Amino acid sequence: MKKLTRVAAAALLACAVALPAATTATAVAATAADVPRADRIAATGPDRPAGRMAVPAPTGAYGVGSSVLHLVDRSRTDPWVPAADGRELMVTVHYPSARPAAGGRTPGRPAPYATRDEARLLLKAAAIEDPASIRRLERARAHSAVDVRPAPGRHPLVVLSPGFGMPRFTLTALAVDLASRGYVVASIDHAYESSGTSTPDGRVLTCVACTVMEESGWTEGALVSATRAADTRFVLDRLTGPRPAWRYASSVDRTRIGMAGHSIGGASAATAMASDRRIDAGVNMDGTFWDAPPADGLGGRPFLLLGTDGHRPGGEDTSWDSVWAALGGAKHWLTVDRADHLGFSDAPVLFDHFGIPGGGDLPAGRAVAVTRAYVAAFFDEHLRGREQPLLDGPDPSHPEVRFHRP
Template sequence: MSLVAACAAAGVLAGPRWQWLPIAAGALAALLLGALRLRGPRPGRRPALRAAASALVLASCLGAAGAGGLAAWAVPVPAFPEPSGPHPVGAVTVQWEDPGREETWTDDPRDHRVVVARVWYPAAPDGAGDRAPSTYLGRDAAEAETVAEGLAAGFGLPGFVFSDAAAARARAVTGAAPAAGPHPVVLFSPGLGGVRTQNTVWAEGLASHGYVVAALDHPYDSAVVVLDDGTEVRGAVEATGDPAQDDRLARGWADIRAADLDLALVRLLEADGGPLAGLADPGRVAVAGHSLGGAAALLAAEDDPRYHAVVNLDGLPRLSADASLPQPLLALVAASGTGGAEGDARYARELDAAFAASAGPGYELTVPGTAHLGFSDSPFLLPPLPSLVGSLGREETARITEAACLAFLDSALNGGGADVADTLSGLGRLTPKP
């Protein structure tokens, strides 16, 4: 009865969550067991057998309740921090089409490449009015549920596991009136199978400090992309198991993403209406990415003077041997490594080659206590396992990532700010690159 009461109280306070189902089942079984015991022993029932059966049922009840409690702890209701900068943050979702580029994932020659972007920007002090913060994973609740199911499928989990993320709210306000521009721009590509909102905390933090951040969904690569007309485009990337073939495929996927970033830059700078008009400064543009998105960012910046800085969040560079990067480069590296000595050696070798191709200055920052997924919003969504998201807790990796990027971008794009090397040295193990 105490367990039933605790479940009811927790459900009322926290709201309905799937994690309460096993707890409620355990509580109900315990209540039934208690009712049976109140009836007293039945004639002919052996006391020892009755006690063993009761103990087994009670252990099952406690096990179910414990499993539900563990699930509630491991997959929490996302609680995103307030952006750290002085500006409130607005956001808008846009769709851009490239009529000159055929969609390589389909056979229809009339199908042209389309990308969907979430754009965060500094808002005017009273630009949000009384509107509520935006839905985290999509334009509305229906899209958020679709994206949550797609992300869960990417981890091999049932769709309801990320139902709390589907219901979560970000800090930015959709359609808030923007602060007068122009502002420096950061284009962002997520990890393999990732979605445009996977680095929302980071993007909102940059926007609160005066940056316009445009993060992309890459159709057929992202877990699921919902187009303006409601069409759902599911991810189609798939490894073959052959390392050489998978490397070629990954380079091809990164090339497509790089072209998507170029499209986003053109459309963002061309914006002549809505909240994005006049916001982007073509003289202050950075390109960034996480994991495969980091590789795409480097490919987009190759020999392209439109980009003035590059940020690689733990991505394996896939540049050609004669690549040239006319920009400074910041690389954040997870201290947990790739999971194997061979992978670590290749990553270090490719990263050194990227720094050698860069015009500099270059900064390689290895952050103690971090894992690969920690450089996204994953610590707010996934179990806090060190091998999965690092050991810094739910907010610390996000704080370090934002602080490192702000120091680098303020120097590279705005020509000011604190000493980059000094700031980065306080955030991890810094290796300056010539």
């Protein structure tokens, strides 16, 4: 296993976990100094907005439906809790709805952003424990309606994997936008790797992996990537196999599958592609690679690197240079000025709403817009065969984005 150079990092809202880096690179991630401390947060408390948190509305033509799946792979032992009954996953599936959104709202029962326990534990990690804030996050809505009928036809599938310590709902802004553009999107909570994951029977799975990684000296990043790759294979089996777990699985186009992730979730996209030929295209959003790409460079399948300025060629994280050189097929390397490590998730929106210092210098609205635009363009071109000029070079509508072709 590779060993982490000492760069402490934060999961969303200052979960006390780290984002791994190789011994040959310094990972670009939030350092311990970037973690919002209780005294800093308290000072901003009176200015926190009092209303319900709003996830940015999706931009596509479809309304959005959502389903939550509880999946257990009993063929595997959980690496973090070996006594558990298999490898347990919670998955949210967002998908295009048969009924268009009206005034930004998809007709039907609004889907929650997070459960109360998930909201409580995420905010607790940022030293926010007042009941009013927990209620605001619990009552946030995700611009989707629960289990509504999907739009006709078959739609490409995209799997999303969050950063280490971060719940799946922290990629909601991207998930609902992709769904509104006609994708089925499966966001995975990897068991015992998030601040808190609620299960249907009332249990809450907390970040046992955070403790294990810290005690091991952060040497097990490759184990995280390999475990998430196996999680992804299992989710694909349950969505596209002969006995699918999702009631609307016939909506999935099994011949067009992509994967994207944030931080180690993005690195895991490459690991998953290397072991599963069903995944046709992948995206790494600011994640340090733990594993070298296979000798065939992912078999010529396309890959997008989208990150902070520190991930530019020759930057602080040299794992991107190594992987880029090995990749075959269509590949794109983009960095975003003024973005920080968490800026490719919902973190900027949460930082703004709860008055938490940090989040980089790129405004939340721009951070969300840039991530949505380039991830969607990548999958539109490489899963749908629709040529995307946005991927060809700098665009005046996104002046923050830099293209690299070493």
